[in-house]
Amino acid sequence: MQGLWSACGRQFDVLVYGDNIKEEARYRALGETDDNESDRLLMNHDTPPLIIMVAPNGARRSKADHPALPLTPAELAATATACLRAGAAAIHVHVRDRHNRHTLDPDAYRAAMTAIRQAVGKQLIIQVTTESVDLFSPEEQMAAMRALKPEAVSLAVRELCPDPSHDRELGRFLEWLAKERIMPQFIVYSSEDVVQLRELYQRGLIPFERPWQLFVLGRYTTGQVSKPADVLSFLHVSDSKWPWAVCAFGAREHACAMAAASLDGHVRVGFENNLHLADGRTAPDNAALVAQLAAGAEHLGRPLADAHSAREWLHGQGD
Numbered sequence: 001m002q003g004l005w006s007a008c009g010r011q012f013d014v015l016v017y018g019d020n021i022k023e024e025a026r027y028r029a030l031g032e033t034d035d036n037e038s039d040r041l042l043m044n045h046d047t048p049p050l051i052i053m054v055a056p057n058g059a060r061r062s063k064a065d066h067p068a069l070p071l072t073p074a075e076l077a078a079t080a081t082a083c084l085r086a087g088a089a090a091i092h093v094h095v096r097d098r099h100n101r102h103t104l105d106p107d108a109y110r111a112a113m114t115a116i117r118q119a120v121g122k123q124l125i126i127q128v129t130t131e132s133v134d135l136f137s138p139e140e141q142m143a144a145m146r147a148l149k150p151e152a153v154s155l156a157v158r159e160l161c162p163d164p165s166h167d168r169e170l171g172r173f174l175e176w177l178a179k180e181r182i183m184p185q186f187i188v189y190s191s192e193d194v195v196q197l198r199e200l201y202q203r204g205l206i207p208f209e210r211p212w213q214l215f216v217l218g219r220y221t222t223g224q225v226s227k228p229a230d231v232l233s234f235l236h237v238s239d240s241k242w243p244w245a246v247c248a249f250g251a252r253e254h255a256c257a258m259a260a261a262s263l264d265g266h267v268r269v270g271f272e273n274n275l276h277l278a279d280g281r282t283a284p285d286n287a288a289l290v291a292q293l294a295a296g297a298e299h300l301g302r303p304l305a306d307a308h309s310a311r312e313w314l315h316g317q318g319d
Contacts, residue, residue, distance in 0.1 A: 049305035058272030073115035082287035087294030090125035218249035228259035
């Protein structure tokens with residue numbers, strides 16, 4: 001099946017076979033180059049190594065969803081070890097309180113981070129979340145991160161800045177992140193969120209030259225399902241110089257991940273959003289989802305980033 005993808009004023013002819021993106025994508029800049037020039041641009045394109053981040057648990061799932069869902073520090077450490085071996089460069093961590101509820105408690109985070117560091121050292125970037133889950137205010141989210149001082153953090157734009165009255169405090173928080181050299185990833189759930197992020201950037205509230213975005217595919221669709229073409233609405237309004245990654249809800253997570261990898265994006269996979277392999281079987285664990293993507297990246301000719309190269313790249317915010 002041949003799909004014609006159009007985004008950011010460009011056209012991508014992508015050959016799709018089932019859930020695999022063929023490694024050769026023919027690129028044409030509409031009205032800008034002839035076919036020979038387009039081929040030259042494609043061959044000389046500087047594609048960054050693929051950063052695979054695993055999101056092994058999320059805020060809402062439990063052992064009832066999958067017995068291998070890691071919740072305790074020891075389980076997260078074991079998952080981190082397996083996912084590192086499978087090809088991950090980073091892990092996105094959620095933690096629970098003693099009642100197994102989502103929490104942003106710095107002590108709970110420290111216990112998980114210590115266990116992961118003891119297991120894998122610095123071989124994985126540890127990214128924590130500020131996700132509210134309708135439990136925490138923007139002030140509480142930011143206060144938790146100031147107390148924790150993590151290596152990396154994901155930030156939902158619409159949560160931390162729900163209206164203009166939060167602009168100033170958000171700007172101060174982001175300045176603090178930059179001063180502490182904490183790597184942020186800006187989570188956007190829609191093209192409208194991307195537009196909001198760009199507006200905040202243009203007003204000088206985001207002190208990062210090229211903010212790293214996470215496009216969340218399928219969050220607000222019926223049944224929370226995603227498809228590869230969902231990325232196009234994000235790319236259409238995003239700054240083409242800004243690095244980006246995707247995560248995707250549902251069984252087509254792998255297809256969406258391969259689409260992103262073929263377009264120079266990065267990918268987050270794991271039990272937070274999906275429990276199934278590309279063939280429809282339930283994945284035995286998070287590492288199986290990482291390994292599946294790593295194998296797909298090899299078919300695309302896209303090398304994998306390790307934590308060291310990912311840190312260097314992300315500290316420059318995509319330079």
